Amino acid sequence: MTTRDTVTIGAFQFLSGESVPSLEIAYESYGEFDGTNAVLICHALTGSSHVARRPDAGDDTAGQARAWWGDVVGPGKAIDTTEYFVVCANVPGSCYGSTGPASTNPETGDPYGTDFPPVTVGDWTRAQRALLDEIGVGRLHAVVGGSVGGMNVLDWLRRYPDDVEYAASIAAAARLDPQCLALDTVARRAITTDPDWNGGHYYGGPEPVDGLARARQIGHIMYLSKASMARKFGRRSAGRETVREKPPDPAAAFFPYREVESYLDYQAEKFTDRFDANSYLYMTRAMDDFDLAAGYESDADAIAAFEGELLVLSFTGDWHFTVEQSEALADACRETDVSVAHHIVESDHGHDAFLVEPEKVGPPLSDLLAVGLEGRSITDTEDEEIDEPEAFAPVHTSLFSE
Ligand SMILES: CC(=O)SCCNC(=O)CCNC(=O)[C@H](O)C(C)(C)COP(=O)(O)OP(=O)(O)OC[C@H]1O[C@@H](n2cnc3c(N)ncnc32)[C@H](O)[C@@H]1OP(=O)(O)O
Ligand SMILES: N[C@@H](CCO)C(=O)O
Secondary structure (H helix, E strand, O other): OEEEEEEEOOOEEOOOOOEEOOOEEEEEEEOOOOOOOEEEEEOOOOOOOOOOOOOOOOOOOOHHHOOOOOOOEEOOOOEEOOOOEEEEEOOOOOOOOOOOOOOEOOOOOOEOHHHOOOOOHHHHHHHHHHHHHHOOOOOEEEEEEEOHHHHHHHHHHHHOHHHEEEEEEEOOOOEOOHHHHHHHHHHHHHHHOOOOOHHHOOOOOOOOHHHHHHHHHHHHHHHOOHHHHHHHOOOOEOOHHHOOOOOOOHHHHHOOOEHHHHHHHHHHHHHHHHOOHHHHHHHHHHHHHOEOOOOOOOHHHHHOOOOOEEEEEEEOOOOOOOHHHHHHHHHHHHHOOOEEEEEEEOOOOOOOHHHHOHHHHHHHHHHHHHHHHHOOOOOOOOOOOOOOOOOOOOOOHHHHOO
16 A cells, blocks of 8 residues: 655654744655564655655656656565555655745744754654654664665664664765765855845745756766766767857857756756755755764764664765765774674766666665575675775865875
């Protein structure tokens, strides 16, 4: 059975101390709950609750209407919805049905805008826990998520360690590195300096489309790799006939409009049609703020109470969340005797490999859910040598050194 619903979990106090009088959580569930088979899936930065295909959802269409992990979750897929009761909830602060900046503030009758409380990954976890309580799910068979959704998984393990049997943190890390923090900062600045942003109170008027477009383009570059960009675009010219707008100045017309620029323009256009600029600010701030060790002595200390099994999955072409960061996380687990395996996927797709390579992501996930880390397709890096970082950094650090 598939359910698509919104539950009201009542007044909610965020970890910042600020509250909303009523928090709504939009979620989808797939399969039948038998008391022990619930799997929570945590979506990435701009994802929604629509993780698996639904007959009524127009899943043949492109864009956000299409299930974002339809080749991984569903009947007969790696996360098999004929065996598991899968729940995916849109997180607070996002814009796909759960309460966020674009929602109406019941106290004023206007959209919250930037009066919406600051949101953290911890608030997502607490809201997911409240949703699961509401729909009658106690302990989870598993919690699985990619990218900032993988951080959300780690937060489950430190916040509710007794509530989870198996966990998979995919293409994620204990915290974002300074290079990615820097890029997120510039992306947010693009939004907040758009004259149409208007302090975050733009609803009903012109929206900060240009700022959001630039922000997504910066983000999108982080999700690709040098190899995937070389393969997709090279330095090829897209041809002037594909330019959506006239060149910005006469001199620009002399130079090629490249495939890579055309791609980023196209992706930005698609994105601004589907996402809210304030939500982008809130979601990226939550990701940037996450630090597994915050409030603890160390990452190991934060995760020490978890007695289940954790699969850490990383991708060789991902420089947003690197293999080395995943290895550091796995080492922290080993330090404190948390059962862990770090499974590295060879891929030159970049960060978004977890979305576009289901054939590589599926088998270890399927095994984890069925038999745990003993699963035959799960490998572990313990005793393996991990290459030095920077192989996928967009700019070599030596460029800036004296
Ligand atoms: C939990 C979640 O993550 S939900 C959100 C998932 N979705 C997103 O992240 C949205 C952003 N998109 C992406 O990150 C990626 O497109 C993915 C990961 C979803 C899919 O990646 P891929 O299958 O490799 O597709 P790719 O990135 O090449 O994009 C293909 C699109 O770009 C277009 N495109 C490709 N090259 C060019 C070009 N040179 N100029 C213009 N457009 C181009 C294609 O026509 C295609 O258009 P369509 O989407 O309308 O069919
Ligand atoms: N491209 C995905 C992953 C980013 O972490 C998204 O936009 O959600």
